[in-house]
Amino acid sequence: MGKLSSVDTRIVSFIQALRGDGLRISLAETQDAFFATQSLGMLDREAFRAALRAALVKQHADQPVFDRLFPQYFRAGAPPMLSAAKELSSEDMHLLRMALESLAEEFRELLGSLLEGRRPADELRRGLRASELQRQIEALLAELERLGMPAASREQLAQLLQINLQAVLQEAAGEALLRRPARRPLGEPPADLLDRPFRGLSQSEQALLRKEVARLAARLRTRTALRQQRGEGPRLDSKATLRAILRHGGVPFEIITRRRRRKAKFTLICDVSTSMRPVVEFLLLLLYHIQDHVGRTRSFAFIDHIEEISDPFSQHRPEVAVPIVLRRLPPGYYNTDLGHCLVQFSARHLEALDRRTTLIVCGDGRNNYNPARAELLESVARRAGRSAWFNPEPPTLWGTDDSDMLSYVPQVDAVFQVSNLRQLSQAVDRLLP
Amino acid sequence: MEPGNLDSPGRVKDGLRQQGYIASDEVATVLYLAQQLGKPVLAEGPAGVGKTELGKAWAGAAGRNLIRLQCYEGLDETKALYEWEYAKQMLYTQLLRDKLQQVLAQANSLGEAADRLAAEEDVFFSMRFLLQRPLLQAILSEQPSLLLIDEIDRADAEFEAFLLEVLSDFQISIPELGTLRAVHRPLVVLSSNNTRELSEALKRRCLYLFIDYPDPQAELEIVRLRVPELPAAVGRQAVELVQRLRRMDLRKNPGISETLDWARALLLLNAEAIDPDTLEITLSVLLKHERDVQRARLSLAREARGAVQDVEPGEAPRWEN
Numbered sequence: 001m002g003k004l005s006s007v008d009t010r011i012v013s014f015i016q017a018l019r020g021d022g023l024r025i026s027l028a029e030t031q032d033a034f035f036a037t038q039s040l041g042m043l044d045r046e047a048f049r050a051a052l053r054a055a056l057v058k059q060h061a062d063q064p065v066f067d068r069l070f071p072q073y074f075r076a077g078a079p080p081m082l083s084a085a086k087e088l089s090s091e092d093m094h095l096l097r098m099a100l101e102s103l104a105e106e107f108r109e110l111l112g113s114l115l116e117g118r119r120p121a122d123e124l125r126r127g128l129r130a131s132e133l134q135r136q137i138e139a140l141l142a143e144l145e146r147l148g149m150p151a152a153s154r155e156q157l158a159q160l161l162q163i164n165l166q167a168v169l170q171e172a173a174g175e176a177l178l179r180r181p182a183r184r185p186l187g188e189p190p191a192d193l194l195d196r197p198f199r200g201l202s203q204s205e206q207a208l209l210r211k212e213v214a215r216l217a218a219r220l221r222t223r224t225a226l227r228q229q230r231g232e233g234p235r236l237d238s239k240a241t242l243r244a245i246l247r248h249g250g251v252p253f254e255i256i257t258r259r260r261r262r263k264a265k266f267t268l269i270c271d272v273s274t275s276m277r278p279v280v281e282f283l284l285l286l287l288y289h290i291q292d293h294v295g296r297t298r299s300f301a302f303i304d305h306i307e308e309i310s311d312p313f314s315q316h317r318p319e320v321a322v323p324i325v326l327r328r329l330p331p332g333y334y335n336t337d338l339g340h341c342l343v344q345f346s347a348r349h350l351e352a353l354d355r356r357t358t359l360i361v362c363g364d365g366r367n368n369y370n371p372a373r374a375e376l377l378e379s380v381a382r383r384a385g386r387s388a389w390f391n392p393e394p395p396t397l398w399g400t401d402d403s404d405m406l407s408y409v410p411q412v413d414a415v416f417q418v419s420n421l422r423q424l425s426q427a428v429d430r431l432l433p
Numbered sequence: 434m435e436p437g438n439l440d441s442p443g444r445v446k447d448g449l450r451q452q453g454y455i456a457s458d459e460v461a462t463v464l465y466l467a468q469q470l471g472k473p474v475l476a477e478g479p480a481g482v483g484k485t486e487l488g489k490a491w492a493g494a495a496g497r498n499l500i501r502l503q504c505y506e507g508l509d510e511t512k513a514l515y516e517w518e519y520a521k522q523m524l525y526t527q528l529l530r531d532k533l534q535q536v537l538a539q540a541n542s543l544g545e546a547a548d549r550l551a552a553e554e555d556v557f558f559s560m561r562f563l564l565q566r567p568l569l570q571a572i573l574s575e576q577p578s579l580l581l582i583d584e585i586d587r588a589d590a591e592f593e594a595f596l597l598e599v600l601s602d603f604q605i606s607i608p609e610l611g612t613l614r615a616v617h618r619p620l621v622v623l624s625s626n627n628t629r630e631l632s633e634a635l636k637r638r639c640l641y642l643f644i645d646y647p648d649p650q651a652e653l654e655i656v657r658l659r660v661p662e663l664p665a666a667v668g669r670q671a672v673e674l675v676q677r678l679r680r681m682d683l684r685k686n687p688g689i690s691e692t693l694d695w696a697r698a699l700l701l702l703n704a705e706a707i708d709p710d711t712l713e714i715t716l717s718v719l720l721k722h723e724r725d726v727q728r729a730r731l732s733l734a735r736e737a738r739g740a741v742q743d744v745e746p747g748e749a750p751r752w753e754n
Binding site for chain 2: 024026028029032035036039040044046047050051053054055057058059060063214218239242243246292293295314315317
């Protein structure tokens with residue numbers, strides 16, 4: 001391995017910055033980025049950019065991060081610097097030189113290079129302070145006015161200095177950014193995220209949480225599949241048996257059986273009423289990901305009536321689908337009626353349940369003193385192979401005020417309090433023994 | 434230009450164009466890189482933006498055989514890689530019974546007979562009885578090939594893991610035959626409609642390409658290239674309308690393939706311009722859900738009346754605590 005070129009080090013720090021912003025970039029991908037840029041060369045900036053993007057960003061949602069950081073590391077957008085000599089007449093240049101003489105030594109050189117459109121030497125730039133430089137520019141312009149430079153030329157010069165100053169400052173900012181240490185590398189969610197309630201999470205925490213929820217949904221599917229695999233009896237595998245017969249010269253010596261793999265199946269019902277709103281986006285997200293991972297899932301949402309929401313979930317990305325559902329079922333004022341919804345569900349959607357289905361109800365069981373109809377939940381749950389209830393409230397609140405939770409608890413196989421990620425994870429683990 | 438000579442992104446772009454595929458600079462660059470680095474390309478994007486078409490055009494441009502593997506839920510190795518053709522094996526055994534007797538007849542001892550039989554074993558576990566599925570075809574292909582793995586997001590996660598193994602070194606072990614290595618490393622395109630997250634490991638091994646709906650200009654160019662007979666004015670109008678439909682909140686946005694179908698339909702109807710009647714008859718070519726058709730009709734009528742532009746759905750009501 002040779003020494004890294006300056007572009008290579010730039011790519012390395014760019015990758016660090018991407019990582020700092022939450023992208024997961026492996027060593028292999030870093031290597032790809034190097035190979036890719038090597039085989040394309042640096043001449044075409046767009047190609048260079050496309051190469052880095054294809055090698056490093058593997059998720060459409062992450063592309064904005066890339067697009068934001070790229071210009072900061074690989075400059076091109078900065079306006080080219082202008083040279084005063086090309087813009088001004090020779091008399092004006094003479095005046096300018098005289099005016100420069102009047103400035104302090106340290107700024108003479110700095111402004112001189114700015115005027116010529118050169119980037120100032122490093123040691124000059126290091127001490128550069130925008131406000132002070134601004135003052136010196138004003139002094140220079142005042143001096144020029146005193147020397148009798150025409151207003152138009154002065155105006156032109158002022159603009160040129162501003163443009164060049166901006167370019168230099170942008171560059172300086174870019175370099176400061178490069179030196180900035182990458183933010184905390186992301187990997188496991190921070191420990192406290194597990195225990196924080198769903199309400200009141202920041203944007204980035206929500207993104208993390210979303211990833212975790214997706215992971216949990218995947219785990220739920222695998223576990224369900226495993227469990228059902230164990231549960232089913234063995235069946236004849238005709239192809240393998242045929243081969244076995246072949247091996248024994250046509251004598252059916254050995255019957256080969258295979259455990260049929262049953263796909264997991266879910267029916268999910270979520271309360272989206274006012275009392276649930278703080279956590280509802282998360283529960284819907286959980287529903288979304290379960291449906292995403294498990295082909296045969298049907299999702300329902302209810303407040304005063306129940307509605308199937310499988311369609312928006314299967315057609316949109318989560319960030320679109322969840323708002324659609326929330327818009328379809330706008331929160332009302334004390335209008336939750338699970339009893340009525342159970343009547344509706346029993347009348348219309350019972351075909352969503354069979355003995356292979358796992359039924360999950362998400363809700364707080366707060367029914368606004370409407371009839372609980374727990375007997376309907378019992379018959380619904382009996383049709384499903386397994387049933388569980390996720391309640392965001394702690395058990396001490398169950399049965400208080402308008403909560404009918406206590407009458408629902410005996411009807412389902414398992415009840416979990418789910419108000420943060422750790423509880424959700426435990427519930428998923430214990431849902432299927 | 435002869436196919437296969439794709440030694441710069443520009444050449445890739447030209448090659449694709451000759452195959453009737455209009456590629457952006459980014460697409461051309463990524464394909465070129467995939468070729469140079471020997472990496473699979475993962476093309477993601479909404480349905481109907483021409484991901485599959487890209488695979489086909491690339492195969493054409495590179496002068497490679499296209500081998501296509503369509504993914505679906507429940508796809509497994511026997512359908513993707515290989516399978517022994519048991520029935521054929523059995524049939525052969527039956528038919529060759531006499532010959533086998535002959536071979537074995539001269540044996541003096543049981544051991545010798547067994548050895549002779551073992552020597553013939555290769556006959557039954559040879560390529561003759563191997564049903565080659567797309568992955569194995571791509572590996573064994575004598576000509577350089579391009580493997581198009583379509584809609585990988587539909588396959589199960591287990592299959593994805595299996596695919597990883599194949600894609601990383603393009604060799605397959607078949608217990609009866611030993612390890613088969615790729616003669617030519619195939620170019621690989623995976624397409625995904627983004628309906629589920631693919632595993633990190635798979636993404637890591639691929640170059641990523643997101644293909645979105647084209648901008649009006651690119652789409653118009655595609656229409657002109659594919660349906661050259663369509664009058665230019667109609668083409669422009671059609672593309673404009675399709676782009677407008679995509680901004681509505683529809684269940685299924687019309688893809689490029691729908692635009693092309695529609696353009697062909699307009700051509701067949703000899704449409705001079707897209708008037709409300711023509712639109713009424715042909716809207717079902719563009720939109721595949723009854724509800725979408727109704728919604729589009731409503732919105733277009735509203736726009737025609739000069740009322741508000743398509744109503745942007747407001748933010749969902751959020752509960753503040």
